[in-house]
Amino acid sequence: xxxxxxxxxxxxxxxxxxxxxxxxxxxxxxxxxxxxxxxxxxxxxxxxxxxxxxxxxxxxxxxxxxxxxxxxxxxxxxxxxxxxxxxxxxxxxxxxxxxxxxxxxxxxxxxxxxxxxxxxxxxxxxxxxxxxxxxxxxxxxxxxxxxxxxxxxxxxxxxxxxxxxxxxxxxxxxxxxxxxxxxxxxxxxxxxxxxxxxxxxxxxxxxxxxxxxxxxxxxxxxxxxxxxxxxxxxxxxxxxxxxxxxxxxxxxxxxxxxxxxxxxxxxxxxxxxxxxxxxxxxxxxxxxxxxxxxxxxxxxxxxxxxxxxxxxxxxxxxxxxxxxxxxxxxxxxxxxxxxxxxxxxxxxxxxxxxxxxxxxxxxxxxxxxxxxxxxxxxxxxxxxxxxxxxxxxxxxxxxxxxxxxxxxxxxxxxxxxxxxxxxxxxxx
Ligand SMILES: Cc1cc2nc3c(=O)[nH]c(=O)nc-3n(C[C@H](O)[C@H](O)[C@H](O)COP(=O)(O)OP(=O)(O)OC[C@H]3O[C@@H](n4cnc5c(N)ncnc54)[C@H](O)[C@@H]3O)c2cc1C
Numbered sequence: 001x002x003x004x005x006x007x008x009x010x011x012x013x014x015x016x017x018x019x020x021x022x023x024x025x026x027x028x029x030x031x032x033x034x035x036x037x038x039x040x041x042x043x044x045x046x047x048x049x050x051x052x053x054x055x056x057x058x059x060x061x062x063x064x065x066x067x068x069x070x071x072x073x074x075x076x077x078x079x080x081x082x083x084x085x086x087x088x089x090x091x092x093x094x095x096x097x098x099x100x101x102x103x104x105x106x107x108x109x110x111x112x113x114x115x116x117x118x119x120x121x122x123x124x125x126x127x128x129x130x131x132x133x134x135x136x137x138x139x140x141x142x143x144x145x146x147x148x149x150x151x152x153x154x155x156x157x158x159x160x161x162x163x164x165x166x167x168x169x170x171x172x173x174x175x176x177x178x179x180x181x182x183x184x185x186x187x188x189x190x191x192x193x194x195x196x197x198x199x200x201x202x203x204x205x206x207x208x209x210x211x212x213x214x215x216x217x218x219x220x221x222x223x224x225x226x227x228x229x230x231x232x233x234x235x236x237x238x239x240x241x242x243x244x245x246x247x248x249x250x251x252x253x254x255x256x257x258x259x260x261x262x263x264x265x266x267x268x269x270x271x272x273x274x275x276x277x278x279x280x281x282x283x284x285x286x287x288x289x290x291x292x293x294x295x296x297x298x299x300x301x302x303x304x305x306x307x308x309x310x311x312x313x314x315x316x317x318x319x320x321x322x323x324x325x326x327x328x329x330x331x332x333x334x335x336x337x338x339x340x341x342x343x344x345x346x347x348x349x350x351x352x353x354x355x356x357x358x359x360x361x362x363x364x365x366x367x368x369x370x371x372x373x374x375x376x377x378x379x380x381x382x383x384x385x386x387x388x389x390x391x392x393x394x395x396x397x398x399x400x401x402x403x404x405x406x407x408x409x410x411x412x413x414x415x416x417x418x419x420x421x422x423x424x425x426x427x428x
Contacts, residue, residue, distance in 0.1 A: 003307030009260045009296065009335040010068055014185035015118045018062050018192045023203035023225040029055035031383055032220045032229040034208045034243065036060075037067035038368060039235030039361050041191040042376025045111075048198035050384045055227045056200065057220060059207035063188030065239045069339035070369060071258060071288045071300045073278040074109070075126050076102045076178040079347040079365045081138075082145040088346070093394060097348075100378075100392040102151060104370035105178045107377065112182070115197075117190025119183040120293035124276035126179025127156070127164060130172040135282035139174045152177040164275035167324040173279075181278040181290045184369060191373075208243055218357060230357055231383050235376070237362045238340035244360060249401035250350060251342040251363050257303030259314040259321075260335035261328075263295040272297060272325050286366065287320060296335075297321065297328070305409045308338045341366045345402045349375055352396040359383065360399070 020036075031047055033040045036058025044054040058064060078085055078101045086094030105123075112121045130136040139155065146153035153176045161170040192202055206222040213219075217230040234244055238253040264272065273279070273291050280288040287301040299317045308314065314336045322328050344350055344363035349371055352360040359379050364371045378391045 004310045006337040008337040010185035018189035020202040020204035023206040025225045029229040031231040032227040033233040035235035036062040038372035044200040045195035046380035048200040056202045057206040062192045067188040068185040072181045072184045096392040104374045115194035119186030121182045123180035127279040128174045142174045233359045238342040249405045253340040257338040258300040259317045259333045260298040269295040
């Protein structure tokens with residue numbers, strides 16, 4: 001069955017507009033960047049602000065990948081708990097990674113303010129919500145470990161969760177005041193505009209078809225031209241192809257779907273997420289949702305591990321929303337789209353510098369609005385310092401392929417079926 005055309009809400013709601021021409025002919029740059037999502041755009045913006053000339057080539061329009069499709073949640077922190085991060089990377093690097101990731105929303109909202117980006121930013125907090133005993137334990141651990149590090153994270157009991165969300169389904173939650181939400185495509189376009197104003201050059205509809213050594217630097221070739229630069233950045237995340245040998249074997253490009261309503265009638269809207277926070281559930285199939293600035297409900301979660309083929313591939317999200325808030329029954333969900341997030345084996349983002357002048361940055365495990373933004377800044381700082389800057393992410397010098405990566409789709413589908421069966425047995 002063929003893929004259904006996507007109905008991506010942000011193509012309707014995102015401002016400002018941003019149009020870049022395709023690359024034609026040969027250009028030179030200080031840094032050639034492949035990928036026009038947050039990673040590539042943030043790298044370009046920060047490089048240009050440091051006086052270097054970056055050139056970005058993007059296969060589609062700017063924000064074509066995850067950055068123009070995501071849930072818009074600006075989540076503080078990494079996928080793993082703070083204690084786990086420090087246990088994995090040691091006290092020094094672990095602590096710096098925590099400062100980077102929990103401080104990442106400050107960077108996002110700071111860039112929005114500095115560059116006047118028109119993307120409906122709302123610093124209303126992020127809630128991690130527990131639906132079972134395991135979730136409660138996770139939420140408690142998050143609150144305690146963040147509090148121990150001075151983080152503004154509050155435990156919400158079931159009654160407080162009901163007040164915050166309008167549904168009685170949740171047993172507990174952790175509210176992190178550092179988080180919030182925004183219009184993701186608007187944010188991507190705003191970053192692009194800021195980068196362009198700072199001196200970066202951006203080309204859209206210019207898929208890089210090869211990268212090869214060119215003397216001491218690199219040449220990126222597209223159908224219409226080529227970019228030559230001493231430094232190369234690849235930020236293609238879940239849309240990584242065969243451009244750099246082995247890169248796509250380091251991630252699983254997992255599909256996730258979103259369904260959205262039109263602006264809800266005021267009486268209904270007032271009863272849903274009164275806190276205005278963004279929320280994700282602590283569960284195997286991470287459900288995530290928020291209201292946007294015009295009162296639409298955006299409901300994200302698992303999908304089939306292929307391009308969606310029609311409304312049937314979003315029906316479970318609508319059914320779940322109606323379970324949370326029965327007053328939604330009968331409301332239409334005209335917006336439905338999907339995308340591929342890059343999941344890594346160790347759940348950490350991967351910055352790899354496998355050769356001189358090459359920087360491969362990807363794998364945000366569904367937290368890239370904040371993490372890709374700060375990672376782009378880190379890549380820019382490394383390049384500007386000639387590779388000497390101490391950065392707050394581990395820098396790998398070789399790619400680490402996922403075991404059995406070729407079979408990721410079978411693994412993801414099997415895991416989903418197994419968990420769905422368990423949920424049914426538990427009556428969830
Ligand atoms: C449905 C969905 C919901 C999500 N929700 C959230 C959320 O709420 N919060 C959160 O923090 N994160 C979320 N994420 C993840 C987040 O969007 C990503 O982590 C982030 O956008 C990654 O940015 P990026 O620039 O690395 O990748 P992308 O934005 O995917 O950009 C990569 C770009 O590379 C381009 N490209 C690929 N190959 C080539 C080539 N050969 N030549 C030129 N260009 C190329 C692609 O076209 C693409 O535009 C979600 C993702 C999806 C799909």
